[in-house]
Amino acid sequence: MAQNWTCPYCNRHCTVGDDNVKTLRGINYISETYGAYRADTQVITCPNPECQKQTISLGIYQIDSTAQYHNVIKKLHYWNLLPESMAKPFPDYIPQQIRNDYNEACLIRDKSPKASATLSRRCLQGIIRDFWDIRESRLIDEIKALEDKVDANTWTAIDSVRHIGNIGAHMEKDVNVIIDVEPEEAGLLIELIETLFTEWYVQRYERKQRMDKIVGLATQKKEEKKNLNLANSEKP
Numbered sequence: 001m002a003q004n005w006t007c008p009y010c011n012r013h014c015t016v017g018d019d020n021v022k023t024l025r026g027i028n029y030i031s032e033t034y035g036a037y038r039a040d041t042q043v044i045t046c047p048n049p050e051c052q053k054q055t056i057s058l059g060i061y062q063i064d065s066t067a068q069y070h071n072v073i074k075k076l077h078y079w080n081l082l083p084e085s086m087a088k089p090f091p092d093y094i095p096q097q098i099r100n101d102y103n104e105a106c107l108i109r110d111k112s113p114k115a116s117a118t119l120s121r122r123c124l125q126g127i128i129r130d131f132w133d134i135r136e137s138r139l140i141d142e143i144k145a146l147e148d149k150v151d152a153n154t155w156t157a158i159d160s161v162r163h164i165g166n167i168g169a170h171m172e173k174d175v176n177v178i179i180d181v182e183p184e185e186a187g188l189l190i191e192l193i194e195t196l197f198t199e200w201y202v203q204r205y206e207r208k209q210r211m212d213k214i215v216g217l218a219t220q221k222k223e224e225k226k227n228l229n230l231a232n233s234e235k236p
């Protein structure tokens with residue numbers, strides 16, 4: 001069955017079907033906690049010819065052992081085995097330290113949301129300091145200083161994450177203070193960081209590439225015209 005899927009290695013959005021998705025159904029077990037269950041391994045091969053890497057996951061499913069095909073009743077647990085983290089690949093022109101904090105925040109999001117959120121807050125501060133050259137003692141003041149610099153949509157995204165539960169309450173504290181958060185909150189911070197990487201670093205880089213290309217083409221045209229004029233003036 002075809003499904004939409006984003007490759008965690010190359011970040012390409014694609015459709016994967018039976019050719020790319022292989023599921024190895026596990027043996028049925030019975031446990032006191034789960035009742036009838038089984039563990040399935042799934043391997044998805046990226047259809048992008050330049051990538052073709054494999055993503056491996058393990059799922060524990062409660063099943064109906066009385067049904068003919070042992071239908072899945074519900075998903076009990078799920079782990080990404082490879083790659084270990086769902087961190088997206090971001091380009092080298094984003095400073096290494098900032099990308100390291102992001103990658104580690106992704107790696108421990110489910111195992112330790114509070115450690116993940118701490119790394120995300122440090123990462124967020126790193127982004128604001130590096131990209132906007134804003135330096136205040138508290139992250140909250142650095143965020144406030146952004147309001148009149150960034151576009152309205154980006155500001156709304158930052159501002160809404162800032163107002164969620166414990167994240168919001170602790171933006172006022174030092175970024176290194178560890179705070180209790182739910183995995184969803186840690187996930188939201190990660191999504192915000194991914195958005196800012198794209199909206200700020202990637203867009204600035206791509207814009208510069210486009211501008212350089214225009215300047216390069218214009219210079220080339222000017223040179224060509226100059227050479228043509230020179231050639232004409234040298235004609236007898």
Ligand SMILES: [Zn+2]
Nearest residue numbers: 007010046051
């Ligand atoms: Zn891929």
